[in-house]
Structures are given as C-alpha cells and as structure tokens.
Amino acid sequence: xxxxxxxxxxALIVYGELPxxxxxxxxxxxxxxxxxxxxxxxxxxxxxxxxxxxxxEPSANLIARTRLRLEEALDSMPHGSWLLxxxxxxxxxxxxxxxxxxxxxxxxxxxxxxxxxxxxxxxxHIHDSDQAKLIMQSAAKTGGVTAQIANVxxxxxxxxxxxxxxxxxxxVPETIHGSLDDPQIRQLLLLGAQNRINPDxxxxxxxxxxxxxxxxxxxxxxxxxxxxxVALRYDRSPNVRLKALEGLQPYIGDDMRVRDAxxxxxxxxxxxxxxxxxxxxxxxxxADSSVRQVLNTVALQDDNPQIRTVSRQVLDQMPQIQ
Amino acid sequence: xxxxxxxxxxxxxxxxxxxxxxxxxxxxxxxxxxLIREAQAGSRTAFDTLVRQYDQAVLRLALHLTGxxxxxxxxxxxxxxxxxxxxxxxxxxxxxxxxxxRIVTNLCLDHLRRRKARREDQAVMIDSSGEEMDLxxxxxxxxxxxxxxxxxxxxxxxxxxxxxxxxxxxRERMVFELKHYQGLKLRTIGEMLNTTxxxxxxxxxxxxxxxxxxxxELR
Numbered sequence: 001x002x003x004x005x006x007x008x009x010x011a012l013i014v015y016g017e018l019p020x021x022x023x024x025x026x027x028x029x030x031x032x033x034x035x036x037x038x039x040x041x042x043x044x045x046x047x048x049x050x051x052x053x054x055x056x057e058p059s060a061n062l063i064a065r066t067r068l069r070l071e072e073a074l075d076s077m078p079h080g081s082w083l084l085x086x087x088x089x090x091x092x093x094x095x096x097x098x099x100x101x102x103x104x105x106x107x108x109x110x111x112x113x114x115x116x117x118x119x120x121x122x123x124x125h126i127h128d129s130d131q132a133k134l135i136m137q138s139a140a141k142t143g144g145v146t147a148q149i150a151n152v153x154x155x156x157x158x159x160x161x162x163x164x165x166x167x168x169x170x171x172v173p174e175t176i177h178g179s180l181d182d183p184q185i186r187q188l189l190l191l192g193a194q195n196r197i198n199p200d201x202x203x204x205x206x207x208x209x210x211x212x213x214x215x216x217x218x219x220x221x222x223x224x225x226x227x228x229x230v231a232l233r234y235d236r237s238p239n240v241r242l243k244a245l246e247g248l249q250p251y252i253g254d255d256m257r258v259r260d261a262x263x264x265x266x267x268x269x270x271x272x273x274x275x276x277x278x279x280x281x282x283x284x285x286x287a288d289s290s291v292r293q294v295l296n297t298v299a300l301q302d303d304n305p306q307i308r309t310v311s312r313q314v315l316d317q318m319p320q321i322q
Numbered sequence: 323x324x325x326x327x328x329x330x331x332x333x334x335x336x337x338x339x340x341x342x343x344x345x346x347x348x349x350x351x352x353x354x355x356x357l358i359r360e361a362q363a364g365s366r367t368a369f370d371t372l373v374r375q376y377d378q379a380v381l382r383l384a385l386h387l388t389g390x391x392x393x394x395x396x397x398x399x400x401x402x403x404x405x406x407x408x409x410x411x412x413x414x415x416x417x418x419x420x421x422x423x424r425i426v427t428n429l430c431l432d433h434l435r436r437r438k439a440r441r442e443d444q445a446v447m448i449d450s451s452g453e454e455m456d457l458x459x460x461x462x463x464x465x466x467x468x469x470x471x472x473x474x475x476x477x478x479x480x481x482x483x484x485x486x487x488x489x490x491x492x493r494e495r496m497v498f499e500l501k502h503y504q505g506l507k508l509r510t511i512g513e514m515l516n517t518t519x520x521x522x523x524x525x526x527x528x529x530x531x532x533x534x535x536x537x538x539e540l541r
Contacts, residue, residue: 015501015526017501043530052483053386055382056382062391063378065395066394070399077403270370
C-alpha cells in the first residue's frame with residue numbers, strides 16, 4: 001500500500017468509515033510504516049482537539065421562541081402556499097403530458113358521454129322544475145330546510161336589529177331573511193358554522209351564535225352549544241375559535257362538557273391568544289380540581305412565557321376566589 | 323504499532339444522540355409517511371407535527387454551524403417555510419429526513435458563503451494570538467471543568483478551533499460538521515449534499531488536512 005492512499009484511509013478509519021477489509025490492509029501497512037503511524041496519531045489528535053468545540057443543545061427557551069416565530073410566519077402565508085400548491089399541481093400535470101394521446105381519446109369519449117347525459121338531465125330538469133319548486137317550498141315550510149341545502153354562502157346582519165340575511169345554496173342559490181331567533185335562521189347558522197370552504201362564513205355564523213348565547217337568547221338547547229364546542233375544538237381559524245370561546249362563557253360554570261372543552265383548549269390550542277382567553281374564562285370557575293390541574297400543567301409547560309405567568313397568577317389567586 | 327490502538331475507533335461524539343433523536347426509521351416511517359401525505363393535502367397540524375420531529379436537530383446543527391442564535395433561528399425559519407412551500411414536490415424517493423436536511427444544508431451553505439465573502443471583504447487577520455500552544459497534543463480526555471484555568475484554556479481553544487473551521491471552504495465545513503459534530507454517515511452526507519459518497523470522503527479528507535494545517539499555524 002502506498003503512503004498516500006494510507007493517509008486518506010487514516011482519515012476515514014478515525015471516523016469509522018473504512019470497510020473492514022481495508023482496515024486489515026491498513027493495519028498491515030501501519031505495522032511497517034513509521035510516518036503513517038505518526039499520521040494516524042496526528043489525525044486522532046485532531047479528532048480530540050476538534051471535540052473541544054462542544055455541540056450544544058439549543059435551550060428550551062430558544063426552541064420555544066423559534067417555534068413561535070415559525071408559527072407566526074406560517075400563519076401569515078396560508079394563501080400563498082395554497083396557490084403555489086395549485087401551480088405545482090398544474091406543472092406536475094404538464095409533466096404527465098407524455099400520456100397526451102391516450103388522455104385525448106379518453107377526454108373525447110368522456111366528453112361525448114357527459115354531453116349525452118347533460119342533454120338527458122336538462123330535458124328532465126325542465127320537465128320537473130315546476131314540481132321541484134313545489135317540493136322545496138313545502139319542505140321549507142315544514143322545517144325540512146336542511147335536507148335541500150347544499151351550503152351557506154354568506155351571512156349579513158342588519159345594523160342595530162335582530163335580523164340577518166343568510167344566503168345559502170340549494171339546487172340554486174337562495175337567500176332567506178329573518179330574525180336571529182327564527183329556528184330556520186338558526187338552523188342555517190349552524191350549517192354555516194360547518195362551512196369548510198369559506199372561513200368568513202364560519203366566522204360570521206359562530207360569532208352570531210356566540211352573541212346569542214351570551215345574550216341568553218334561547219341558547220339552552222344542545223345543538224348551538226354543541227356547535228360552539230365543535231368550533232372551539234376543531235376550527236382552523238383562531239378567530240372563529242375565539243368567538244366560540246366567548247359564546248361558551250356563560251355555561252362554563254354549570255356545564256361540565258363546556259368546562260372540559262375550554263380546559264382542552266387551554267392545553268392544546270396552537271394560538272396563544274386563544275389560550276390566554278381560555279385562562280380568563282376559567283378564572284371565575286370555583287377551583288375544581290381538573291381546572292387546577294390543567295392550570296398547573298400550563299403554568300409549567302406552556303411554550304409562551306406570558307401564558308405561564310398568567311396561569312401561575314390565576315392559580316395563586318384561587319384560594320381567595322374560594 | 324499496536325493494532326489494538328488502531329482498532330480503537332473513536333466514536334463520533336454526537337452520532338448516537340442524533341440518531342436517537344431522529345425517528346427510528348423502520349418503526350416510524352409508516353406513520354411519518356402518513357403525516358407527510360396529510361400535510362401535502364393541506365393539514366397544518368400534520369405539518370406542525372413534522373416540524374416538531376425535526377426542528378430541534380435542525381436548530382442544533384444551525385446553531386453549531388453559525389455560532390449565533392439569531393442566524394440559527396433564521397436558518398430554521400427559512401428551512402421550514404421552504405419545506406412547507408415545496409412539500410407538494412416531495413415524492414417519497416428519499417427519506418423525509420434527507421429531504422429536510424438537504425434544504426437545511428443548502429441554506430447553511432448559502433449562509434457560510436455570505437459570511438466568507440464578508441470576512442474576505444474585511445480582510446481581518448484573525449490568528450494573532452502569538453501564544454505558544456500545541457493544540458493537537460495538548461488535549462486531555464477528562465472533561466470535568468473543575469479547574470478554572472483549564473476552563474479558560476478550553477474556551478480559548480474553542481475559539482481557535484472555530485477560527486480554523488472558518489478557514490475551510492463552505493462545502494468542506496459542511497461535510498466536516500455533519501460527520502464530526504452531527505455524527506452522520508458519509509453516505510447520508512453525500513445524499514444530502516447531492517453528491518457521491520466518494521466525493522464526501524475526499525472532502526472530509528481535505529477538511530482534516532486543512533484543519534491540521536490551520537491549527538498548526540496557531541502554535
């Protein structure tokens with residue numbers, strides 16, 4: 001073995017990257033070559049010397065700060081990423097153009113098929129439309145409004161009144177006008193709270209339902225409270241979750257399920273404002289053990305130092321509240 | 323020459339730690355792929371979970387490479403924003419670990435290049451200590467820092483080492499960092515840097531050569 005090759009392998013053996021068969025050859029060479037043995041010692045010395053610059057673990061504080069910064073940056077870019085993903089999908093689609101001839105014939109067959117079917121449906125639709133209108137009207141009168149509704153598209157409240165205008169899609173888009181206390185309107189607001197496409201509609205629906213609850217307008221029934229709890233737990237928009245939280249405020253004392261939902265939010269919600277608001281809501285609750293326990297956990301483990309401090313303060317005040 | 327001394331390969335200091343921290347592949351690969359698919363479909367929660375699996379290791383690497391919390395935070399943020407933006411392009415052809423590290427190492431290389439350019443502009447001579455010190459033989463194995471003199475000396479040595487590292491090319495620095503300090507296999511390093519294992523080996527060899535020269539200059 002030449003010394004030049006041996007020296008390259010010495011750097012590898014020190015880092016455990018030399019295959020076993022080559023280790024054997026290198027050992028033989030080292031046994032007879034003084035200068036390469038010195039080289040090995042020098043490289044081992046370098047290894048030890050370099051280890052004097054320790055690899056430090058990032059502190060918990062730094063990790064928390066960095067995560068928070070990233071989350072804020074991610075929150076501010078959801079739209080861009082969606083568009084980007086769409087454009088990527090499009091460009092990937094272009095990449096598949098090699099299959100264009102097959103795709104073209106498939107499209108042709110599909111087009112003919114869809115055309116034929118659409119003509120058939122259109123004919124039937126014209127024939128049945130009068131009858132359909134009658135069915136829809138009667139369904140609306142009997143409160144079977146949900147069965148005909150595709151989704152809720154917008155909600156506008158008239159200023160200083162109890163009235164709202166809810167637009168929703170049936171087979172054709174429609175608009176309904178009425179008081180917030182109207183069961184049909186409420187039904188639509190509940191549907192709006194589940195609108196997965198338009199966050200503004202969810203925001204409006206949950207906001208109005210929450211206001212009704214806080215004002216004590218017939219909110220004792222289950223569905224509205226449930227809808228608020230579902231929004232609090234699962235809605236992707238922090239704004240909607242905040243509104244749901246506000247709406248649940250009056251029931252936190254009496255309803256264990258509401259209290260559990262708020263505690264869960266305090267433990268798990270990603271948004272610091274929502275968590276802070278949750279602490280505020282828990283304050284008046286007489287110190288039940290689960291509230292204490294959660295506050296304790298949050299005071300110790302929350303990523304956000306402010307939330308930790310506030311939970312600690314609330315905990316400290318609890319004996320006086322009792 | 324005692325063959326035993328040769329066989330005693332020095333374990334990479336942080337290799338074990340980092341492999342423990344990275345998800346143990348066989349067990350977690352399936353659930354990780356599931357997470358990636360959910361994140362590709364637009365789930366922020368799934369993406370956040372992915373971030374939390376890797377961000378500590380990314381931060382540790384960036385912190386050691388840049389030596390600055392601020393720079394490390396910048397690299398971390400830019401890396402995961404990029405990952406979020408281009409997650410749709412991830413095709414499961416390599417592991418997610420390699421993919422995310424490819425992004426991180428590219429950003430770190432950019433950072434090192436910019437820093438090197440700034441340094442050369444300033445044309446500052448750094449190695450002006452003039453102190454007599456044999457770095458390569460003066461290292462003892464006990465790391466207990468009871469003696470303040472020794473602690474001070476260690477700190478001084480640490481600075482000298484950083485200076486020696488700064489004289490490497492960004493690529494040499496990166497390979498050395500990933501091998502020596504992060505304990506990765508050269509094959510993985512090759513994949514991350516879009517090159518072959520052979521090139522990574524040569525780069526490591528060049529880096530160790532240069533480091534010895536740079537440290538010897540400081541004697």
